[in-house]
Amino acid sequence: MVPPDERSRALVSVLGTAETKVTFEDPRSIPEMVLAVVEAALEDAALGWHDIDAVVTASVDLFDGLTASSIAVTEVVGAVMKPETRIAADGLAAAVHAVHQIMAGAYRRILVVAHGKASMAPYWDLTAWAMDPIFLQPLGVNFLTFAGLQAAMLARHDPHAVSRWATTAALRRSAATGGIAGPISVDRVMASPVVASPLRAGMCAPVGDGACAVILGDPNIGDRNLGEEDVRIAGIGHDVGPHHLMIGELTDWAGLRRASQRAYTLAGVTKPTFAIVEPSCLFPHEEELFVEAVGIGTTAPHSPGGGLFAGTAPVISGLSRLLRVVRALKGRTGERGLAHGTWGPAGQGQVVVVAETP
Amino acid sequence: MNSPTSEFVHTTIELDMSWRYASGDEMERFLNGIAQRLIEAIRCPQCGRRYLPPRPFCGRCRVRMTEWVPVADTGTLVAWTVVHLPIIDGRTGEPRPFPYGMGLIQLDGADTALNHYMATADPELLTIGARVQAVWRDELEGAMDDIMHFEVMP
Incomplete structure (x- = not known):
């Protein structure tokens, strides 16, 4: 349980979530996969196209074999004639960017979408x-x-x-x-x-095809779908490690430690205990680096659904971890969860989101 | 929209492109040195770290680096792995024979670790902490693969 004096630090609310079932090869095109999750997330949030003020997409040109890979999904994410930002990193970093935009007061509701298809090329x-x-x-x-x-x-x-x-x-x-x-x-x-x-x-966690969407909103706008049971994002943090790997840095996710401390500070977390923890780890040794860096203790349970070993796709991992945290917390009172994303070689990019229910 | 059971339609697009990267002053000096079997690192005036390959700024201190220091072509094997998956050789575009050994090497005189191929893919011959030596090509072009690989020193 979240201690009472640490509650109500919500930065944004999570209004809706959706993801495709990850498969080794999804026969749909990228826009078809993305459209499916966008429509499902809107339905989950009980919102329509016109309720969305801005869009943040996450994709990587290299993995999609496209330049400006966000262009492939411009229409299906509803970004035509709307402010869209593309993040070429893990999808959870796109969610963090959306949190920044809402906290700045620029937009009230933002659709965050990530996609990846490992089946397209080695x-x-x-x-x-x-x-x-x-x-x-x-x-x-x-x-x-x-x-x-x-x-x-x-x-x-x-x-x-x-x-x-x-x-x-x-x-x-x-x-x-x-x-x-x-x-x-x-x-x-x-x-x-x-x-x-x-x-x-x-x-090695199996890597295939998938898409994921999350809709975030300003917690202060009195949205019709916001209830006491809704999940809020209370802390965010991200970090990019040095280009040169110093001796020893491969064996320590120091960037994740910095990212999680930033998230804990924002969320008022004094002791990192969570009802659910969802790391983005493609290999078992990464889990050990994760546990040490976020400070949850080596015996703390995490990845209740198998984590990325259930199957994941490039770019979506962190955003899909947030989805799982949100779904696990929804309807519970005074609970806190942690979602993690990473990108680059050996975890050089790290991002953490702390979510909680009131 | 396709149904999940519809036939896949694949479109194959082949690209034959090349890029001309501007290497930057620091990398230019480094690669010119490689062409003469000379390895140089660049040192941060603030923290003293010796970076290899050179970068214009120390990312930790965010200060410009201009001091060059010589580095040996011998060093210590910090980590190694033997890769059993085929990869495309970045220099030729052709599949590279596998398995192959890849090392993380701290050259004598540098503070950073350098990735490079190992001469052997036999795990029995690779040990963290082993002393290693660069094996150079006869004809040098000023590229990282002027060093063909590193071998464990006897």
């Missing part, structure tokens, strides 16, 4: 193109390589790390009801092929 190969073109691209380094290096450093003095990560991956996959990859045993994780040592295929 995802890990594409991430190599996100690197510095002169120095790193000739070397073929990609996000998976960084994850392997990060895991290797963490496992160096920890002989049980790999078996523990296999157990974590199996646990998450088993918790993911309807997950796109299905449950898996620890033995099968350990027998799965090495992809970037010490990481095995079974230790």
Whole structure:
């Protein structure tokens, strides 16, 4: 429960949420997927097109194979002749940008949309193109390589790390009801092929296609759909790490620690305990970095639905984590949740949202 | 709208483009050095960190960096991984043979770590903390792959 003296610090209200079911290959086009979640989110919020003042979309040109990838969804998100901003990072960062706009008094209600389709091209190969073109691209380094290096450093003095990560991956996959990859045993994780040592295929969250939408609103406008049970965003924080990875920085998500402290300060969180915690972790070792950085304690439960191991898509992960936090908190009184997003290699970009119910 | 069971319609678009990146003064000096088997880092006048590859500003102190310091082509293996997935070689556009070893290397005289290929993909031959040495091409072009890979020193 949120202590009484820490409540009512709402920055914005969450009016509606929707997401597609993540699949390895969604036959729909990107605009079709986005339209589905936009209409569902509007219905969830009991709002219409004209109630939305502005739009923030999250997409990455590189992953979509498009320049100005937001242009593909301009009509379906209702951004024609409206103020639209595109964020080329995790979808939760787009939500944070929308919070800023509402807090500034610029707009009352903002639609936030993220989409990603890993089925369109080899995802890990594409991430190599996100690197510095002169120095790193000739070397073929990609996000998976960084994850392997990060895991290797963490496992160096920890002989049980790999078996523990296999157990974590199996646990998450088993918790993911309807997950796109299905449950898996620890033995099968350990027998799965090495992809970037010490990481095995079974230790990687399955990445497919998905879209997600969240509608945020000014908590002070007396919206007709706002009730006492509605979820509010009480704290936001994000952080971008240094370009150069100093020795040791791969094994510490210091940027997440800074981001979460910013969110905790805004939300008045003095002790980070949450009814629900939803990290965006593609690999089990990232969960350990997450838990340490946000300060929830190593025994605190998180990812009740399997987290990203249920299946995720590029760009949507953080926004879909917010959706899950909101749905878990809705209807409960005086509870608090934490959603997390990340982007870039080895977690260089970090974003945190603290949500709560009155 | 397609139904979820409709046939996929794929459109394949092939691009054959190249970019001419302006490298910037710092990277230009660095790459010119590489062409002479000389590795240089740039040092922050405030925190003293020696950055490799060079950047114009220290991101932590936000001060301009202009002091160059020589760095050895030997160093310490900070982390390694063996990658078992095929990737597209950034220099050729062709698939690169796999598995291959990738290292994170702290060169002697630098404070940052450098990514590069390892000469071996055999996990038994790679150890964090191992001393490593750059293996240079015979013909140098002033690019990062003038260093072909790093090998573990005997």
